Amino acid sequence: MPDSPTLHAVIFRIGALVCAAPAGIVREILPRLPATRIPGVAEAIEGLVNVRGSLLTVLDGHVLLQQARREEDEGAIVVVDVAGRRYGLGVGGVIDFLEVPAASVAAQADLPGIDPRLVKAVGVHEGRHFILLDIDALVAPIIGS
């Protein structure tokens, strides 16, 4: 029997949601860092952080997905490559690195309270539901042209 394709993803929490980003676009995971606000830009842009001497623009996942921040979350930054540029996605916390058969995720589904354009697929892993985010669609409206 041929091997079925495998999905590699980073699983993280944003508010009450368990989300995933394809591992191929995730560059690194950073702890939450103090961000310098950029005035005049969309609320979903948290600001600039210093990553080992380089500047990184960080987006606030909670604002993007309209989720309330949970007090118990320590916060983390998932660094992703989008259209050749690098951005940070501020999340509540990173849960796991996932490796599941691609067949175990179902195509986009309507989820209450979530813009369907931001959802690539929905999956289940060890009894836990997660949303595979369309990171491009998530950040495209607010990043630079």
Added chain:
Amino acid sequence: MDLSKYAALFLAESREHLSSCNQLLLRWEREPSATDAVGGLFRSIHTIKGMGATMGFTGVAELAHRLESLLDALRQGQVAADARTFQLLFRAVDALGVAVEAAGAGRDPAPEASLAAALDDATAGRGADAPAGGLPVLPGDDVPRRRATDRPRGRSVEVIIRSDAVMRGARAVLAVRRAEALGVVSAVRPPLLRLEREEFDGRLAFRIDSRATDEELAAVIRSAGEVVTVRFPEPLAAPAEPADRHRQIRVDLGRLDRLMKQVGELVAARNRLGVLAARFDDPTLAEQSDRISRLVSEMQAEVIAARMTPVGEVFERFPRLVRDLARDLGKRIRFEVEGEEIELDRSILDEIGDPLLHLVRNAADHGIEMPETRVHAGKPAEGRILLSATRERNSVALRVSDDGAGIDRAAIVAKTRRDAPGEPTPDALSDDLLLRLIARPGFSTAQAVSGVSGRGVGVDVAMTRVRALGGTLEIGSEAGKGTTFTIRVPLTLAIVRALLADAGGERYAVPLAYVAETVEFDARAVTALRSREAVVVREQVIPTVHLRDLVACRERPAPMRRPTVILEIGERRTALVVDALLGQQDIVVAPFDAPRGMPPYVGGATILADGAPALVLDAAALL
């Protein structure tokens, strides 16, 4: 011997000589009596020929040899230096440039037959005693580099007194007297006795034997007042010192770029170390931190100095361009440059050529009128374009001025109303609004697109490029009198001295290049300027910008005492009211992906000494 490794050197040195040839040809064409120009041309072509022959580039050597033969005939007066000859010389120098580039790329084509024949024909006009064949050697000039001893005693100086100055002659005499304080003046043209006559046109030339530098001489001559130009047609080192006494080597620019980047990182690390050392009460650590800080500052200054290049390197391409444009357009244009010795960081210099090119072309095409139009308007038939550089605090101002027709503001208004009927356009355009309108992409009021300009890209491109360098572009234009574009750029891009300001607990960096002074905000001095808040500082009304309002900072209440940073670009000033000033710091402007909607007053970002990012304000946008 493997000569391939010397190809880059051959190319670089040949380009320098060819650039010099163009300058000398232009001067000679303008002043046929300037016989020293032909000597300089001969030496440069002779050097290219020698280098080409050594490298085995026979095409280059052959063309240079033919050109050299014509120059020799001209030097000996056997051929007349008329317009046709000059055109041929320009054509030959251009062809030699093409041949040099081809040789540098590994090809070595033989000279174009028609050009070779034209050169030979022109040279054939010489007398029977002229050297026939062989490679003529310049007597006593085996070493190609020019030496102080090659020329008559002293330096040539050319001075131009402002055309509208009263008592021009008296100013000229004063300029000579001031110069005499620094050396022995000779060969004054026109003679001193004639200077006070009415026909004196304000142009003065003399030689001076002096140990003073060009800058010192220029400053003394300018102190006579009303002096618009001081030139030294033979730019050489001080007479007492041969030019080659200062040992120099060529350094690859990429290496200097890497060095600058590393110094930038070193400066950031030095700043961070200073903050960390201050946390510990350890005198040895503090001492070493101070020492490292001092050494890094010195290294930073040296590396920046190594990258500084005279703007003359960019300016020198324009005289030839304007000459050719004037011929194409049927105009008479005198092109002058000032301040060629002012230095800019190499990276800025590399980028500034294009904006200047657009502005110079615009001045020649749209600014300067046809000779008959000028005469009809009571102006000299020959128009004037001045390209100048002046140092202003931590920036350099580059100006392109013409004495042409000025911009037709009514035509700009009409065109704008046609293009955007919904937009309110005032009848009377301020200089700022005029610039905004003509800098719109594709804007042109030219009757027809010419080969020179009129496609509406000139000012747009210049503005975009200059802003990308952290610089500004301004315009001043008066109907019938002419137009001046002023570009202001920072001296260097890599490391910027900045003032740190606080607004509601957030820190912002303001580049010091545009800070005129800081004052205390005085509520009693608040007034209004065109329905905007303004403050009066030393009897000058300056519009205010409150930083905490600008950045919509809602965190803390505004303090009672608020420092105010007076930003200045040229004549324009703005008072930036901040919560507190936090000192100065060398900052390295770091790249980042700017999000959509980032306000124009954010010019970039940096990492401060404590490791926190901070935004850098763009003074030009605030003004």
